[in-house]
Amino acid sequence: MTKYNEITCKTACHKIDGFLPYEWDLNIYRGCGHHCKYCFALYSHKYMNSVNFFDEIFVKTNIAESLEKQLSSKNWKREVINLGGVTDSYQPAEEKYKLMPEILKVLIKYKTPVTISTKSKLILRDYDLIDELSKVASVNIACTITTINETVRELIEPNTSLSSERFEVLKEFSKTNASTGVHMMPVIPYLTDTYQNLDGLFMNAQKCGACYVITDILNLRGQTRKVFFEFIKNKLPHLYGKISALYRNYFVDKEFRMQFKEKSKQLRIKYPLKNKRKIFVNQELEHLPQQLSFF
Numbered sequence: 001m002t003k004y005n006e007i008t009c010k011t012a013c014h015k016i017d018g019f020l021p022y023e024w025d026l027n028i029y030r031g032c033g034h035h036c037k038y039c040f041a042l043y044s045h046k047y048m049n050s051v052n053f054f055d056e057i058f059v060k061t062n063i064a065e066s067l068e069k070q071l072s073s074k075n076w077k078r079e080v081i082n083l084g085g086v087t088d089s090y091q092p093a094e095e096k097y098k099l100m101p102e103i104l105k106v107l108i109k110y111k112t113p114v115t116i117s118t119k120s121k122l123i124l125r126d127y128d129l130i131d132e133l134s135k136v137a138s139v140n141i142a143c144t145i146t147t148i149n150e151t152v153r154e155l156i157e158p159n160t161s162l163s164s165e166r167f168e169v170l171k172e173f174s175k176t177n178a179s180t181g182v183h184m185m186p187v188i189p190y191l192t193d194t195y196q197n198l199d200g201l202f203m204n205a206q207k208c209g210a211c212y213v214i215t216d217i218l219n220l221r222g223q224t225r226k227v228f229f230e231f232i233k234n235k236l237p238h239l240y241g242k243i244s245a246l247y248r249n250y251f252v253d254k255e256f257r258m259q260f261k262e263k264s265k266q267l268r269i270k271y272p273l274k275n276k277r278k279i280f281v282n283q284e285l286e287h288l289p290q291q292l293s294f295f
């Protein structure tokens with residue numbers, strides 16, 4: 001049973017440093033109910049353990065008012081905000097709290113560009129607001145999609161929408177002024193890196209009118225390593241030896257990375273995309289910290 005803790009925040013957006021396609025980050029929730037077995041965000045919440053990261057969610061209930069304060073300042077330069085750089089803005093808590101519509105209204109009022117990435121079809125609830133925002137500011141909508149196999153998805157991302165539903169989300173948003181993309185990450189060695197899976201993902205990305213695809217192989221920082229390998233030992237023990245041999249530290253083995261890069265290059269040629277994204281996004285983010293590249 002998920003426990004929700006309502007809190008208030010002083011500042012809605014936080015400045016991000018580094019080579020990224022956005023300047024600010026806004027997270028409504030601390031913790032995430034999607035329960036992904038490879039969750040990259042665990043290490044960014046060192047003060048929480050993995051059990052309460054997934055089951056005890058902190059909700060910044062005043063975030064829309066706080067955002068309005070920031071955006072109405074004469075110092076605000078209308079730089080790009082990444083909505084949900086750490087945890088998914090459309091995670092299950094959002095069904096209950098409905099904070100995104102209020103945030104989108106503020107963004108429309110101040111014509112502020114955004115990028116939103118999610119694993120949930122709940123984003124369709126706010127379709128009209130996102131459509132309206134895309135008419136006054138640049139908007140990028142991305143879905144993180146790791147597999148076309150729904151059994152594998154259910155295993156590794158139990159509380160998310162079906163992969164097919166996420167492709168439908170992108171298809172719908174491709175009808176707006178927003179650019180759309182697939183965040184194909186993390187690619188999990190020996191589980192989601194098969195040619196068949198990657199081919200299916202690229203093919204669907206093209207079919208749903210995505211402008212770009214970003215790929216990244218699983219990184220295992222901090223607690224993520226422990227949680228991920230516990231999952232593998234329990235649910236897919238035959239893969240434990242093979243996967244752990246590839247992870248002497250938190251990055252995957254170099255040779256594996258090079259082979260994957262080649263596969264990905266061939267699929268980009270096979271399935272060319274529109275490439276008209278509104279907000280610049282790197283296509284290969286393999287060397288960036290995963291918490292920043294996910295969204």
Ligand code: SF4
Pocket residue numbers: 032033034035036038039040041086087088091119
């Ligand atoms: S959606 Fe992102 S933050 Fe949420 S559990 Fe999955 S990986 Fe973690």
